[in-house]
Amino acid sequence: MFSSFIIKYAEIGVKGKNRYVFEDALVNQIKYSLMGSGTTYKVSKTPGRIFVDFEGEFDFDDVIERFKHVFGISGICPMVRVDNKAPEELYKDVIEYFDKVYPDKKKTFKVKARRANKGYPMDSMELNAEIGGQLLDAFPELTVDVHDPEIELVVEVRDKIYIYSETIPGPGGMPVGTNGKAMLLLSGGIDSPVAGYMISKRGVKIDAVYFHAPPYTSERAKQKVVDLARYVSKYSGPINLHVINFTDIQLYIYEKCPHEELTIIMRRYMMKIAEMIAEESECQGLITGESIGQVASQTTHSLLVTNEVCKLPVFRPLIGFDKEDIVAISKKIDTYETSIQPYEDCCTIFVAKHPVTKPNLGIIKKHEENLSEKIDDMVKEALDTREVLLIKRDN
Amino acid sequence: MEKTEIYLDNSATTRVYPEVANLMCKIMTEDYGNPSSMHTKGVEAEKYVLEAYKTIADVLKVKEKEIVFTSGGTESDNLALIGAAMANKRAGMHIITTKVEHPAILNTVAYLKDEGFEIDYLSVDKFGRISIDELKGKLRKDTIIVSIMHTNNEVGSLMPLEEAGKLIKSVNPACLFHVDAVQGFGKAVMPIKSANIDMLSFSGHKIHGPKGIGVLYVNEKVKIKPISYGGGQQKGLRNGTLNVPGIAGIGLAAKMISDNLSEKREKLYELKSFFLQEISKVDKVSINGCKKDENGEFLVKETAPHIINISVKGLRSEVMLHALEEKNIYVSAGSACSSHSKKESSTLKAMGATPDETDGALRISMSEFTTKKELETLIVELKAVIEKYGRFIRK
Numbered sequence: 001m002f003s004s005f006i007i008k009y010a011e012i013g014v015k016g017k018n019r020y021v022f023e024d025a026l027v028n029q030i031k032y033s034l035m036g037s038g039t040t041y042k043v044s045k046t047p048g049r050i051f052v053d054f055e056g057e058f059d060f061d062d063v064i065e066r067f068k069h070v071f072g073i074s075g076i077c078p079m080v081r082v083d084n085k086a087p088e089e090l091y092k093d094v095i096e097y098f099d100k101v102y103p104d105k106k107k108t109f110k111v112k113a114r115r116a117n118k119g120y121p122m123d124s125m126e127l128n129a130e131i132g133g134q135l136l137d138a139f140p141e142l143t144v145d146v147h148d149p150e151i152e153l154v155v156e157v158r159d160k161i162y163i164y165s166e167t168i169p170g171p172g173g174m175p176v177g178t179n180g181k182a183m184l185l186l187s188g189g190i191d192s193p194v195a196g197y198m199i200s201k202r203g204v205k206i207d208a209v210y211f212h213a214p215p216y217t218s219e220r221a222k223q224k225v226v227d228l229a230r231y232v233s234k235y236s237g238p239i240n241l242h243v244i245n246f247t248d249i250q251l252y253i254y255e256k257c258p259h260e261e262l263t264i265i266m267r268r269y270m271m272k273i274a275e276m277i278a279e280e281s282e283c284q285g286l287i288t289g290e291s292i293g294q295v296a297s298q299t300t301h302s303l304l305v306t307n308e309v310c311k312l313p314v315f316r317p318l319i320g321f322d323k324e325d326i327v328a329i330s331k332k333i334d335t336y337e338t339s340i341q342p343y344e345d346c347c348t349i350f351v352a353k354h355p356v357t358k359p360n361l362g363i364i365k366k367h368e369e370n371l372s373e374k375i376d377d378m379v380k381e382a383l384d385t386r387e388v389l390l391i392k393r394d395n
Numbered sequence: 396m397e398k399t400e401i402y403l404d405n406s407a408t409t410r411v412y413p414e415v416a417n418l419m420c421k422i423m424t425e426d427y428g429n430p431s432s433m434h435t436k437g438v439e440a441e442k443y444v445l446e447a448y449k450t451i452a453d454v455l456k457v458k459e460k461e462i463v464f465t466s467g468g469t470e471s472d473n474l475a476l477i478g479a480a481m482a483n484k485r486a487g488m489h490i491i492t493t494k495v496e497h498p499a500i501l502n503t504v505a506y507l508k509d510e511g512f513e514i515d516y517l518s519v520d521k522f523g524r525i526s527i528d529e530l531k532g533k534l535r536k537d538t539i540i541v542s543i544m545h546t547n548n549e550v551g552s553l554m555p556l557e558e559a560g561k562l563i564k565s566v567n568p569a570c571l572f573h574v575d576a577v578q579g580f581g582k583a584v585m586p587i588k589s590a591n592i593d594m595l596s597f598s599g600h601k602i603h604g605p606k607g608i609g610v611l612y613v614n615e616k617v618k619i620k621p622i623s624y625g626g627g628q629q630k631g632l633r634n635g636t637l638n639v640p641g642i643a644g645i646g647l648a649a650k651m652i653s654d655n656l657s658e659k660r661e662k663l664y665e666l667k668s669f670f671l672q673e674i675s676k677v678d679k680v681s682i683n684g685c686k687k688d689e690n691g692e693f694l695v696k697e698t699a700p701h702i703i704n705i706s707v708k709g710l711r712s713e714v715m716l717h718a719l720e721e722k723n724i725y726v727s728a729g730s731a732c733s734s735h736s737k738k739e740s741s742t743l744k745a746m747g748a749t750p751d752e753t754d755g756a757l758r759i760s761m762s763e764f765t766t767k768k769e770l771e772t773l774i775v776e777l778k779a780v781i782e783k784y785g786r787f788i789r790k
Contacts, residue, residue, distance in 0.1 A: 214717055214718075214721060215713075215714045215715070215716070215717030215718035215720070215721065215780075215784070216714055216717070217717075218713065218717050219717075219720075251787055254787055349711075349787055349788060349789040351789075
């Protein structure tokens, strides 16, 4: 029965003269979210609101699910859209709407009519009174409460007439594309996809980099990262995923540096490479899934040492989160099941039994000098041979 | 350009014979009737099924009515064990199997244990073979089933089925002897009469036939109950519309793989001898499940012709497997427990292998299409992998 939606947005309403930028971005993201849905629809902007009108058959639940992936939407109102018609005909539609949406009639309500189309024979006040009376006649259990009703039924008369009363909460945040771009360091774990989701929620477009280490990590491990990126891209829009073959660098560090420092030095090179790709992709920052103290390489001392290689700001949205909070979000965004697939168990040779937890920057830098002979060439080689995959929602 | 691949994982699955694929394609697109239908379309389809019954009965040298088509090796094993256990439980509740069976057997007897049956497991020596003395000690008056595999799937050890079968029937003529021949069928003549085998399972996709089809031979004297119910097909023992393309496919594959079997076996044994001689010269490599005589020659004929299992010290199976995969060579991890879960049982573990040996085990399984040149390439590439990655061990 529903055929149109009002898309409500919150934060972007307050952005002054730049508002059209935000609205355009939101319209773009709404269109992206409906990609592959097989629907025919029209998106139109009116001050403060966006209308999406569908033509023909569509799957209501699927469309709502898609809108829930669009940052910037604070609420979704499903509406019944009818042709402009005489008031007597309209009352029937309103009564039918009410009957279907509220099987239980023991409710308080008020009618809020809006006549945008001034050619309509009744004005807003008259419509309020008349529709209210018709509903009371049809459903005697109803009571009117103009101050704090359980149901606020809106009848909006424009070119067409829209009837609605319910608002489904949207995801909030800001439309992607309104706040620049950042490079996500994406692994197959639980944290990094959540970090990408969170930064994307603030309107930041993201690209991602994955460090692949064949034969220590398998094709399945890479596929898992592609799958995770796809889940994130349902929210963030298309992601360029840069796959870096990191094996040679990893083995070189293994040969030249103390074993307990392997992870931290590896991470420094990952950040370095990620930053190079970020700059080239015109990103303003890096994103990681780090959370203080989660593992040896995420102590404040370790973060200091890995952070030191970057000039760009590093966004760490999970920095103060407990694991269970991160898990809760990963379940919400559907990445959890994929993240916990056990495909990455052969990298263990690179993990020291007792890695440093308080690395000293001076010492680490000194040990990195052992790499000076080949490392620059190896980094260049890794960048040159990278694979770039465009990841977007596939349905 | 098609890349040349070297497929040496034939114990996982095999490439379907083109003749089999063509036959199945014709059945699916032209002769697609249901053999249970009364019209000509049904009769046409039934012809393929009757032919397959005949072919398989001929290959096994048994009666057509003793053949049951199932969905694969796993279902054949389930039907044999559960069906016979339920039908014979008044005679006894004791079942004997081995520690090195496929999970299709081990998890089925675990289920029967929950249902009140008592299970005894035979151990194996360091070459993966059971001992007849141990079987003798465990056989009881109330033993109703003994299930022993023909060829071990991990290391290719051959079980002494004839001695076992004779012993079982001399101690307890009513006790049923089931053989899981999923890895053995098509690589050896099935000793059904000489080993007093009552039930024998095999699968289509291990013999260049399709996936989703298997056979259970059930001696006409065996008391057995169905484990699923339906339209009464296959004398009510295995209900469900006959999988005509699968049945025709496994029939033709069984015939093709059995043609010139002794020549094919000779060729595989030569290849296996060659490979073991060459690879055993490589530093860090040890051979699993194959004895040497006093001249240092491998006694390959005491093992399956097509399965080879080796261990490389200090290297993990997955790393080698993925490194070989980059060269388009496909092998598998040599131990079930190294692949995913450490808890899984493994033949190598039961043979007394060290953790180092199970972690670094590779299974190379050949088919009639395997060539000496392919094995030579594997040796070269495996040496290169050991050379490249052998020094990176966990510290």
